[in-house]
Structures are given as structure tokens and as C-alpha cells.
């Protein structure tokens with residue numbers, strides 16, 4: 001699937017993001033998000049146990065790791081959708097501990113979900129408009145006086161049309177979001193996230209279930225975000241895409257950050273191979289075919 | 304021989320009766336809760352009871368003027384909504400349903416118990432609170448109207464006030480639902496986490512919706528007691544279910560739905576009960592007593608609700624397109 005993707009041009013990679021030798025928890029020159037000893041357990045299972053991690057500003061960072069590594073849980077913790085047992089984390093120098101999810105979003109940290117959350121019985125346009133922040137008409141008392149928010153509404157609509165055109169959804173604007181295909185919903189969710197002019201966009205598997213043709217345009221959209229000055233953190237299983245667009249890669253396994261580095265060097269880290277095979281792979285009945293695929297891609301990469 | 308004229312004219316009267324207006328307004332409140340925000344409020348009868356008792360007790364026990372009595376009822380329902388909402392709106396939707404149904408029953412029992420007899424009149428309820436409202440009536444005494452719609456000045460006054468309130472609140476609802484505020488609550492109905500991720504304070508919006516729809520219910524409760532007495536037995540859970548029936552009949556996420564739904568509901572109910580009572584009297588159904596005939600109409604309501612949900616789940620005014628995407 002991913003081999004069908006033919007990059008039209010090689011994106012410009014950001015380099016010199018870290019200080020000192022690359023490794024788990026390495027310091028960044030200009031971090032936008034930092035997390036310290038963030039831990040989340042579900043009963044006896046430790047889903048996330050991150051000692052220290054920094055996400056570089058103005059770059060595209062990929063968070064990879066096998067299924068169940070804790071990537072989504074980590075996303076939920078960072079964005080206020082879940083509470084850790086302990087730990088502290090900061091966004092743009094402001095602590096995010098105990099900040100509710102909606103406030104995190106208002107600070108400029110917008111996320112999307114692994115299971116797409118398009119608002120089915122709202123039109124595509126209403127979905128987009130909902131993404132804009134600071135709307136006067138969202139106040140119950142002002143909502144009854146349309147002349148107070150009409151102008152802002154028009155501006156929001158204009159911006160939404162612009163974004164929808166960019167994401168090739170402009171012909172669908174009056175349709176219910178429920179009528180979109182899975183891939184189109186991914187696009188809509190991403191476009192909607194951009195309505196608020198975020199500074200950090202966190203995408204949980206933006207490419208999952210999207211066909212190769214659309215994947216190419218999604219990749220370009222993500223690269224676009226960087227060129228507009230946003231920082232991106234995304235979870236992805238497809239190594240070709242990670243290699244193609246990521247400036248920095250963070251590898252998670254069993255809740256911990258096990259490796260960090262630029263996409264080329266990180267693949268050579270034995271910890272990554274271990275992560276994908278599992279520490280006890282010799283006791284497994286057999287190796288998961290998905291993992292073999294991933295490993296092949298890693299090795300392909302280095303040839 | 305059956306008196307068809309009487310059956311039809313009684314049924315026609317329900318079109319503009321104050322009771323129909325009260326149910327329409329209460330259903331409009333539920334449309335905000337359930338149809339637009341997705342809140343399962345099963346305690347609308349409780350909000351209506353607070354309106355009725357808040358108004359009657361303020362007038363009778365404290366001698367408040369009409370406007371102050373109305374404010375007391377509205378204030379009580381805002382507090383009631385806060386008590387219901389604060390612990391439950393952070394939880395899954397079903398918790399609100401359980402808490403509201405229980406809280407409405409608790410209210411009814413408090414109003415029924417003898418402990419507060421001096422205030423509430425316990426099981427026999429309250430009357431004699433209409434003086435202040437009747438004094439505001441600008442219509443000179445007399446009888447007005449035509450055909451089945453012939454009423455005295457007071458009866459016209461309660462109809463005018465009742466339906467004016469329905470129209471004003473329908474317009475208000477229309478305004479807020481098409482505004483950005485309405486967009487947020489519809490988003491919450493679809494997926495509250497998605498809305499939260501876009502920076503909206505979902506908890507606060509759900510609370511606003513609960514309070515607003517509850518206040519509609521409270522005002523409906525006041526209209527409801529203008530043509531009758533305040534009797535606690537009127538505020539059973541079945542009242543909430545009748546209002547849900549009206550809402551589903553008209554269309555849950557619509558504004559005209561609750562109003563027209565209430566009209567259809569009451570006209571049909573009156574027609575059925577008028578017809579059954581007279582048919583039994585005329586000996587058409589020898590196997591049935593008058594009492595059984597009276598009960599039959601509620602069985603018919605139940606059947607009607609089932610038929611609507613099965614064959615026209617979007618209601619009369621609901622958008623058919625929405626149904627293509629049943630979640």
C-alpha cells in the first residue's frame with residue numbers, strides 16, 4: 001500500500017533539533033512540549049511511564065511504537081482527556097497538569113482522535129465552524145442577538161471555505177459529515193482542528209484507512225502545517241510516511257520512550273527492533289506478521 | 304345514537320386549550336434537552352411541578368404578586384437543574400436519566416406528604432391562587448368566540464397568555480438553535496469529546512441546556528395550573544412520558560414538532576376518549592365498562608408511540624435525511 005506513494009518532491013527536513021547525543025529523553029533546542037515522569041496505570045498494567053520527553057517546536061515529530069505501546073494513552077494524558085497517576089507536563093512554558101481538555105485546546109494544543117470523531121449529524125460546514133475559537137455567538141445571551149456575531153460568523157465561514165478547498169472537501173460543505181467516507185472524515189477532522197490556528201497539532205494515526213492517493217495529499221497537508229509555523233506530533237504505523245515527513249522520531253514501547261532520533265539513525269537503534277519484536281519474542285508462538293512487515297520496512301529504509 | 308358533534312367539538316377545543324399549550328412548552332424544553340443536546344431528562348414532570356407549586360405557594364402563603372411568584376418558580380427550577388446537573392453531567396448520559404426520574408418522584412412525594420400540609424395542601428393540593436392573574440386580564444367580562452371556541456373572559460385570557468408564551472419561546476428556541484450556541488450543543492449531542500477537543504466547555508453548555516429546558520418546563524407547569532387546581536397526582540412520571548410521546552410525534556430536533564405534536568396528541572386523545580365513552584354508553588362494546596373505556600385511551604397512546612418510533616422515528620417534522628445515518 002505505502003509503496004504506491006511516490007513523493008513528488010523531497011520535503012525539507014529540519015535538523016539540529018536536539019542538544020547532545022540523541023537518545024531517550026534528549027533535550028531539545030526549543031521544546032514546545034515537555035513531560036516529566038508521566039505515569040498512567042490501568043489496574044496492574046502500566047500503560048504510560050515516560051521519564052522525560054521534549055517535543056521540538058516548528059518541526060514534525062513522529063511517535064511510533066507497536067500496538068498497545070501507550071501512544072494514544074500518552075496523547076490523552078497530554079491533552080487533558082485522561083489523568084495520570086503522577087507527573088507534570090508543560091506546553092509553551094505553562095503547566096498543563098489538572099488543566100481540563102477544553103482549556104488545553106484553547107491554549108493552542110489541538111488533537112485529533114485515532115477513531116475519527118466527525119460530528120455526523122452536523123454539516124461539514126458546521127463541523128468546520130465549530131472549530132473556530134473565541135466565538136461571541138457561542139454565549140447563550142449573545143446568541144439571541146444575531147447582529148452581535150453575524151460579522152464574525154461570516155469571517156469564520158470564509159476561513160472554513162478556504163480550508164475545505166485546500167482539503168478538497170468544498171463540494172461537500174452542505175452534506176452531513178456522516179455521509180463522508182472514512183478517509184474524508186479524517187481530512188475533515190484535520191481541517192476542523194486547523195480552524196483554531198493551533199500552535200501544536202497532535203494527530204493520532206491521521207493516515208489510517210486513507211487510500212494511497214489521499215495519503216499523498218494528507219502528507220502534503222502535514223508538511224504544509226510545518227511551513228506555516230506549526231509544530232506537529234503524530235502517531236503513525238507506516239514507516240515510509242514517517243521517514244518521508246518526520247524531522248524527529250520518538251519510539252515508545254510498553255509505555256516507555258525507548259529511542260529517539262532523526263528518522264534515519266533511529267532505525268538503526270537495536271532498542272527499536274526490540275520494541276517491535278517485544279522483549280520476550282523468543283517465547284512467543286510466532287512473530288506477528290505485522291511486526292515482520294515493520295521490520296522489513298526498517299531494514300529497507302537503511303539500504 | 305352517538306353525538307358526533309359533541310365528540311368533534313370537544314376534540315377541536317383541545318387545539319387551543321391551555322393544557323395543549325402547557326404540554327407544547329414542556330415538550331419544547333425537552334427538545335432542547337433531548338433533541339438538540341442529547342440530554343436524557345426524564346424529570347420534566349418535576350420541573351413542571353416546581354412551576355405549579357412555586358407559583359401557587361408564593362401567591363397563597365407569601366402573598367407575592369404574579370411576577371414575583373413566577374420568578375420564584377423559575378428560580379426553584381434553576382436550583383433544581385443545578386442540583387441534578389452538577390453531579391451527573393460529567394458522567395455518562397444514562398446517569399442523568401436515572402437521577403432526573405428519581406428526583407422528580409422525590410419532589411412529587413414531598414409535595415404529597417402531610418408534613419408540609421400547611422404549605423402544599425398535601426394530597427388534595429392547592430387552589431385559590433388565580434386571583435392576581437385574573438386581575439391582570441384586560442378583557443372585559445363576557446362571553447366571546449364562535450362554535451366550540453366560545454369562552455368567558457378568563458378562559459380567553461389563559462389561552463392568550465399560554466399560547467403567547469409558546470410562540471415567544473418557540474421563536475427564542477429557533478434563534479438560539481441556529482446560532483453558534485446551538486451549533487455547540489448539537490455537536491455535544493453527536494460527540495462531546497470531539498467538541499471538548501475544539502476548546503468548548505462541554506460541562507457548562509450541558510448545564511445551560513438543562514437549566515434552559517427546565518425553565519420552559521417550569522413555565523409550562525404554571526400554564527398547566529391556570530385552568531385547574533394544583534394536585535400532586537398530576538406530576539407522576541407518566542406526565543414526562545406523555546411529553547416524550549409528543550416530542551417524538553412531532554420530531555425531537557425540531558421547533559414546530561413539539562407544538563403541533565401537542566395539538567395532535569390532545570385532539571386525538573380527546574377524540575378517542577369521547578368516542579369510547581359514548582360508544583360504551585350506546586352499547587357498542589358490551590364487553591367493556593365505562594372505567595375500562597377511560598383506561599383504553601392510554602393504551603392507545605402507548606401503541607401510537609410504538610408505531611411512531613417504528614415507522615417514523617424522525618417524527619412529523621423531523622428531517623428524513625438525518626435518518627439515513629442511524630448511529
Ligand SMILES: Nc1ncnc2c1ncn2[C@@H]1O[C@H](COP(=O)(O)OP(=O)(O)OP(=O)(O)O)[C@@H](O)[C@H]1O
Pocket residue numbers: 042045046047065066067068069070071072073074114
Ligand atoms: N481505558 C483503558 N482501560 C484499561 N486499559 C487501557 C485503557 N486504555 C488503554 N489501555 C491499555 O493501555 C495500553 C496502551 O494503549 P494505547 O491505546 O495507548 O496503545 P497505542 O500505543 O495507542 O496502540 P495502537 O497503536 O494500537 O493504537 C494497552 O495495553 C491498552 O490495553
Ligand SMILES: [Mg+2]
Pocket residue numbers: 071072073114204
Ligand atoms: Mg493508539
